[in-house]
Amino acid sequence: MRRGEPDTAPNGRPDAPGGAATRPPSQADVAALAGVSSQTVSRVVSGRAKVEEATRRRVVDAMQILGYRANTAARALATGRFHTIGVLGFTFGAHGNARTLQAISEQAQDAGYSVTVMTVRRHTEGALREAVTALGDQAVDGIVLIDPQILDRPGLELPTGVPVVISDGNPDRRYPSVNNDQTAGARGAVDHLLGLGHRTVWHLAGPRDSYAAQQRAAAWHAALKAAGVPIPPIVYGDWSAQSGYEAGRAIATAGEATAVFAANDHMALGLMRALDDAGVSVPGDLSVVGFDDVAEAAFFKPPLTTVHYDFEQLGRECVSLLLRLIAEPSADARVAVAPTPLIVRGSTAPPPSRAGGSGRH
C-alpha cells in the first residue's frame, strides 16, 4: 500500500474516518491542518528558530488535535543522532547492575536520552557477536559497558565511532571508566578488622574474571601486606549466597580464620549461614564484613558490617561522562569517584580471647 494512489486514501488526512488509523500523523499533516509549511512545524518542534506566537499556537493546536509525535527514526536519519545510549552487560538481573542501570536510565532520561539494554550471554559465542553487532548498527550515540570483563571476550569488537564508558572497569584500558573507590572500601574493611585485634583477615573473593572482584582482592592483599600480617589463601566464590555457604563450610572446617572479608553481601550471608550451621558464632568466634551494603544487610542475623557502595552515583557519573564525550569527543574524561564508607553493624567484633581457647569445635 505504499505509493499507490489508487487503493489508498489521499495522503493528506489519512485518519479522518473513524476506522483503524492508517499511519501516525506527520509534520506534513500538522502543517496542512495549521495552514503552514512543514518547515514551520519543524521550527516549532525544535524551538530553535523564531516563530510568531500566533503561528506557533496554531501549530501546537494542530499537533494536539492530531496527536502528533515526532518520528524518531526520521529524526535520527536526518541528524545522525539517535538520542539513545546503549548499556552493555552480562546481566541486568544482578543486584549491582540492576541498580546501576536504573540510575543510568534516570540520568539519561533527564538529558533526553533513551536507554537500550544489550545483554551478552555468558556462554554463547554467537550471541556475543550478535549483541555487539546490534549495538554497532548505528543505533546508539554511546555505550556504557557495565560488565567490563566482556572486553576480555575473544573476538569482541566494540563498535568504533561511538564513545564508550566503562562502569567499574579497568582504567588501564583504552576506554575511560567511572569507578567507585573499591580499593578504599576493601582497605577500610580490612583495617577495621585488624583494628579490632584480628591477627589477619581472610578473603572470600568474587569470581576470578570479574574486575571488581580482582580489585577488591588486590586491595585486601595490599592492606594485609601494609600491616605486615600473614596473608591467608584466597577463597573464591561466584557472588552467590550459595557459593558463600560453600566457602563458609570450608572456612569453618579449617578452623583458622577469625575474620573474613567477603567481596559482596550475598556471599557474606551464605558464609554466615554456613558458620552458624557449623556452630561458629558470628561475631563471637568469627567476624564477617561484606561489600555492597544491600538494603537487606541491616536485617541479616547478625546485621552485616559492610562496605557501602553507591551504584546510583556510579550510573549517574557514567551517563554524565558519556554525554560529555558524545558532545565533545575530546572532552576531559576525569571523573570523581564516590566514597565507599564502611558501615559497622553487628557482624564484627574483637577476636575470641586466646585465654578462652580457640576451642569452638
Add this chain to the structure above:
Amino acid sequence: MRRGEPDTAPNGRPDAPGGAATRPPSQADVAALAGVSSQTVSRVVSGRAKVEEATRRRVVDAMQILGYRANTAARALATGRFHTIGVLGFTFGAHGNARTLQAISEQAQDAGYSVTVMTVRRHTEGALREAVTALGDQAVDGIVLIDPQILDRPGLELPTGVPVVISDGNPDRRYPSVNNDQTAGARGAVDHLLGLGHRTVWHLAGPRDSYAAQQRAAAWHAALKAAGVPIPPIVYGDWSAQSGYEAGRAIATAGEATAVFAANDHMALGLMRALDDAGVSVPGDLSVVGFDDVAEAAFFKPPLTTVHYDFEQLGRECVSLLLRLIAEPSADARVAVAPTPLIVRGSTAPPPSRAGGSGRH
C-alpha cells in the same frame, strides 16, 4: 557541510583518505565497491530475493571491507518497524523487575529485537508524561508494562497504535497481561500454615497501590475465608526489609500471631529480624512464609519458607505475547501462567503448643 559540493569531498567515497572517518559506510558505498547497484546490496542484506552467488559474494566482501552496518534509523523510517520493544516501569533496580527485565532482554534479543527501558519517576508529574511521550514517539513496536499501577496515574496516556502487554497486571483492563499464578501461590502459603495447625494466618502486605500486592492479599483473604478461620487485620509494608522490620515489631508487640504470610521475601527478612529482636522465636513461636524465593532466602536464619516466583518465565512470556501481537494485532492473547510452588524451608512449623502457654512475653 551538508549539501555544499564546494567544501566537501565528493559523496562517492568519503572515507577513502586515512583521516578520521567522515561517516559510516552506506549501502551505496558497498554497492560502488562491489560494482553493483545499491538495490542489489539491499537484496543481499535482506536475503529476500534471488541474487547470483558470485554477485552475493562480491557484495558480502565489500561489506566486510568497509565494515558496513545497516542504518537502523533509515530502515525503521522506510519500513515503519523499529525492531525495538519498550519496557515501562517505575524501577528496574528492584529485584523482581530486574529479573523480569533481564528475561525480556534475552528473549527479545533472540527474536532480533532491541529493548528500550523507560523509567517513570514515582513522584513527579511531569516526568511521567515525559517517559510515556518518549515511548510514544514512534520508537518502539510494542510495550511491556512492568509496573501496571502506572496505569492508575492520572493523565497517563499510553501510546495508541502499538500493542501493550502487562506483566503481572490486572487482567480486567484493556490490555492483555501475563501473570504468574499469584493467587495459587498465596493460597499455598496460607494452606501450608493452616495445615501445620495454626489457628489463622496474618498477612504482611505490599504497598496498597501495587496490583501484585493486592492480588496476594486477596488470595490470602480468600484462603482464610474458605477455611472458615478468623481474619486478622492486614499489616502493610512497602516491600522493603525495613518496612518488614517495623511490621514485625508491631506484630510482636500485639503478641497474637503465630503465623505470618509476608508478600515478599525482603519484608519477611525484616519481619524475622524484628521478631528475633523481640525474643520471638521463628518458627518456634511464630511461623513466617515469604514470597518470591530470592536466591538468598535459603540462607536466611532461619531459611525462609517461601513461594517460588518465576520472573524469568514471566518476562519471556511477555515478549512472546507482545511479538505475537506485533505480528498479528488480533492474535489470541491467552497465555499460560507459570506455577508458583511453595518451597518449604525452616521458617515454618506447627504453632507453639497451647499447653506450653502462649506466654512468650
Add this chain to the structure above:
DNA sequence: ACAGTATGAACGGACACTTGA
C-alpha cells in the same frame, strides 16, 4: 519469456538557502 539488475519514488524530518513583507 526468463532471471537478475537498475531505477526512482517514498518514509518523515532537518537544514541551507531563498523569498515575501
Add this chain to the structure above:
DNA sequence: CTCAAGTGTCCGTTCATACTG
C-alpha cells in the same frame, strides 16, 4: 535590511516497477 515563513535537497533504506542480456 530585518525577520518570519517557505522551498528544495538529502539522510540511508525499502519496494514496486522498468529494464537488459
